Amino acid sequence: MTDTKPASLFSDLDVLERTDFPELGERVEGKVRDIYLQPSRLVLVTTDRHSSFDRIIAHIPGKGEILNRTSAFWFTETADIIPNHVIALPDPNVTVARRCTPLKIEVVMRGYLTGVTSTSIWTHYKNGRRDFGGFTLPDDMRKNDRLPQAAFTPSTKEATHDVTLTPAEVVERGLMGRDMLAKVEDTARRLFARGQALALSRGLILVDTKYEMGVDDSGTLTLIDEVHTPDSSRWWMADTYVDRIAAGREPDYFDKEFLRQWFIDHCDPYNDATLPEAPNELVAELATRYQKIFARLTGGSLTPRTPGHKLIERIRDNLAPFAA
Incomplete structure (x- = not known):
């Protein structure tokens, strides 16, 4: 290294x-x-x-x-x-x-119950929400716990703040057809799993990320923009994660918040x-x-x-x- x-x-x-x-x-x-x-x-x-x-x-x-x-x-x-x-x-x-041609949604994958903004999955959870449309979380989770299964949480593309949607809402709003959405979700899950596995082998946890996808001239779904960068993804150190969570501390993170x-x-x-x-x-x-x-x-x-x-x-x- x-x-x-x-x-x-x-x-x-x-x-x-x-x-x-x-x-x-x-x-x-x-x-x-x-x-x-x-x-x-x-x-x-x-x-x-x-x-x-x-x-x-x-x-x-x-x-x-x-x-x-x-x-x-x-x-x-x-x-x-x-x-x-x-x-x-x-x-x-x-x-x-x-x-x-970019898709009309941002493709977001989440692996952990975390976040600090008013729209984060952790904020919604601590305020009592359990049903997130495409998945439901149990009652006994803590901040920064790993989700039972990686969550696909698409969002709108807004000039100011994006709005998280359920898969059903994506279809209802006419942003994407059901078949294409299923293909996008399957692809995003495989990308996220690949990213998490490779990152873990390098001592990192890929916490969550967003993907940009589009279709080319032949209609083929295509990965565009950036992938798994420090700007598009949240990263934690793997070797200290378990001990820090058990002690009620935040993970070791690569964060720009400071x-x-x-x-x-x-x-x-x-x-x-x-x-x-x-x-x-x-x-x-x-x-x-x-x-x-x-x-x-x-x-x-x-x-x-x-x-x-x-x-x-x-x-x-x-x-x-x-x-x-």
């Missing part, structure tokens, strides 16, 4: 805040990715932007590469379960992908026009956490940088063959 890079060294890396490559086609800016639209493909450049509170709050050195390469790792590991959209990986920060909490303590991140700069030590800590989980999962480390060659220049050079 590759050693984690010390946090102090992350300050030597330049960050990728945004790109502007008009030769690649129309640019659409997502929260993290700059997406270049071409007739039959997308050029997805994963930046170091870090989003919370529906805005960019920091730039985390190395994050874009880690997200892109982690997804690439999982696309390869799950290709026998479902086709994916990858055409090429011309740069550590870039995926060239087939254009697909950076969110700093902003909550120092400003009104939802309403202030301008936010303070994230402290360097917190940015370095989060960069280290991304690198640590990347190394555990894939055995990889960040791509060495060429002295005097800026990251943006490397990406531009590597994308030259993919001009629209």
Whole structure:
């Protein structure tokens, strides 16, 4: 396993805040990715932007590469379960992908009774809910317990907050036909089981995750966007889980909440026009956490940088063959 890079060294890396490559086609800016639209493909450049509170709050050195390469790792590991959209990986920060029509739902899988938000499964459970539509939970569960069976909990795609739906509600709202929904659920369960098994072999628990799926021009269900990354998934350390739960403590987790909490303590991140700069030590800590989980999962480390060659220049050079 590759050693984690010390946090102090992350300050030597330049960050990728945004790109502007008009030769690649129309640019659409997502929260993290700059997406270049071409007739039959997308050029997805994963930046170091870090989003919370529906805005960019920091730039985390190395994050874009880690997200892109982690997804690439999982696309390869799950290709026998479902086709994916990858055409090429011309740069550590870039995926060239087939254009697909995204499904109208987010595909969410949960393995544990956890969460802190008002819409989390744990919040609903502690407030007395037991019937979750597609599954029912017993009365004697504690926070962070493993669910009796992995739960398929699809949700809407909203501009603000997604709404969790039962499978029956997905069909009733006309978001997906019953046969396609059954195929999506079966695929999601197999992806989640594969992810949990491989992660456990690396000392990690894949707690929950979301998948993006679409259909290609032939109507084939296809895995798109990102897979099992630190942004799309919740991860705990496996070796301390049992003892910490027995002691009534939270699991050891790879969580970004500490950076969110700093902003909550120092400003009104939802309403202030301008936010303070994230402290360097917190940015370095989060960069280290991304690198640590990347190394555990894939055995990889960040791509060495060429002295005097800026990251943006490397990406531009590597994308030259993919001009629209």
